Amino acid sequence: MHLAYPAVLAALLFCTGLYGVLARRNAILVLMSVELMLNAVNLNLVAFDVWLRDRLHSGQALTLFTIAVAAAEIGIGLAIVLAVYRNRGSSAVDRLRDTAETDEAETVPAGDDEDDDPADTARPEDQATAAAGKAKKAEATP
Amino acid sequence: MITALGASGATAAPGFLSPTGVEIAFVLVGIATLGAALVTVTTRQLVHAALWLIVALGGLAVEYLLLTAEFIAWVQVLIYVGSVVVLLLFGLMLTRAPIGRSPDADSENRLPALAVAVASAGALVWVVVDAFRTTWIDLDGPAQGSTKATGSFLFRNWVLPFEALSVLLLAALVGAIVLSRKGRAAAPVDGTPAAAPEREDKR
Numbered sequence: 001m002h003l004a005y006p007a008v009l010a011a012l013l014f015c016t017g018l019y020g021v022l023a024r025r026n027a028i029l030v031l032m033s034v035e036l037m038l039n040a041v042n043l044n045l046v047a048f049d050v051w052l053r054d055r056l057h058s059g060q061a062l063t064l065f066t067i068a069v070a071a072a073e074i075g076i077g078l079a080i081v082l083a084v085y086r087n088r089g090s091s092a093v094d095r096l097r098d099t100a101e102t103d104e105a106e107t108v109p110a111g112d113d114e115d116d117d118p119a120d121t122a123r124p125e126d127q128a129t130a131a132a133g134k135a136k137k138a139e140a141t142p
Numbered sequence: 143m144i145t146a147l148g149a150s151g152a153t154a155a156p157g158f159l160s161p162t163g164v165e166i167a168f169v170l171v172g173i174a175t176l177g178a179a180l181v182t183v184t185t186r187q188l189v190h191a192a193l194w195l196i197v198a199l200g201g202l203a204v205e206y207l208l209l210t211a212e213f214i215a216w217v218q219v220l221i222y223v224g225s226v227v228v229l230l231l232f233g234l235m236l237t238r239a240p241i242g243r244s245p246d247a248d249s250e251n252r253l254p255a256l257a258v259a260v261a262s263a264g265a266l267v268w269v270v271v272d273a274f275r276t277t278w279i280d281l282d283g284p285a286q287g288s289t290k291a292t293g294s295f296l297f298r299n300w301v302l303p304f305e306a307l308s309v310l311l312l313a314a315l316v317g318a319i320v321l322s323r324k325g326r327a328a329a330p331v332d333g334t335p336a337a338a339p340e341r342e343d344k345r
């Protein structure tokens with residue numbers, strides 16, 4: 001098999017994941033894009049391991065390790081996203097601006113409030129979560 | 143590979159115009175995988191994104207099979223398709239992701255992201271094609287990624303990283319539990335006591 005096929009496929013998948021990481025707003029969709037990037041690297045590792053016929057099979061061993069590390073990463077990442085959602089009532093990555101330094105970066109961009117309103121009015125507990133999170137965000141971190 | 147090429151001479155190097163069956167299958171599955179990945183990062187329905195991610199990861203498992211890495215293919219099916227996507231769906235449900243089309247799935251920096259992705263894709267594909275234009279993988283002989291071979295090299299040469307990885311997984315498990323349990327001080331003031339047990343059931 002031509003080595004360019006898996007290499008080109010891995011490069012395109014990596015760039016697809018890169019676009020997703022940069023363009024998505026929901027934190028869980030960002031995690032999905034990170035998984036795509038990790039899988040592109042895995043495909044590269046397997047292809048080059050099969051090509052080089054390494055006696056230690058470093059590529060395939062690293063692929064297994066990468067899969068395990070990705071599983072650990074997705075567990076920790078989802079736990080963090082759930083904790084942030086519980087405290088702030090939102091999992092949109094561009095609304096979490098508490099550590100921003102400039103003044104204009106701390107203002108929530110226009111249009112986000114209208115987007116959130118239907119969800120808040122439809123589910124009262126969402127509003128309660130958001131309000132409690134905004135009120136207690138300084139001390140609510142366990 | 144290099145010795146095989148040297149031994150058999152120029153006749154062993156096939157051309158682009160005479161692809162083998164494995165290459166045709168690889169390209170077809172690759173197109174399907176790439177399409178599923180593109181839908182995953184562009185769809186506006188969040189749950190559909192997770193379901194298309196299953197297609198992309200399953201397609202990658204087929205690519206591993208075509209590259210004779212059988213064990214990694216089944217590990218991919220078990221861990222990614224089986225558990226990671228289910229975890230992502232759990233996360234989507236627990237953060238009350240909207241069912242149906244959500245207009246704010248993409249942030250404002252969509253066009254810069256597209257520019258960066260297209261530029262890096264062009265650069266990477268150009269470099270890779272230029273570097274590996276005349277390189278072929280020799281897929282003949284015994285499978286290099288069978289379960290027997292994998293167990294052999296994993297437990298003969300890679301035992302120490304394997305054990306270190308188990309410690310890392312244990313630390314990640316403990317960390318995920320600590321992060322996702324509700325703090326005792328924050329529990330009375332959080333305002334959502336009814337939603338607490340389902341979140342803890344996840345782990």
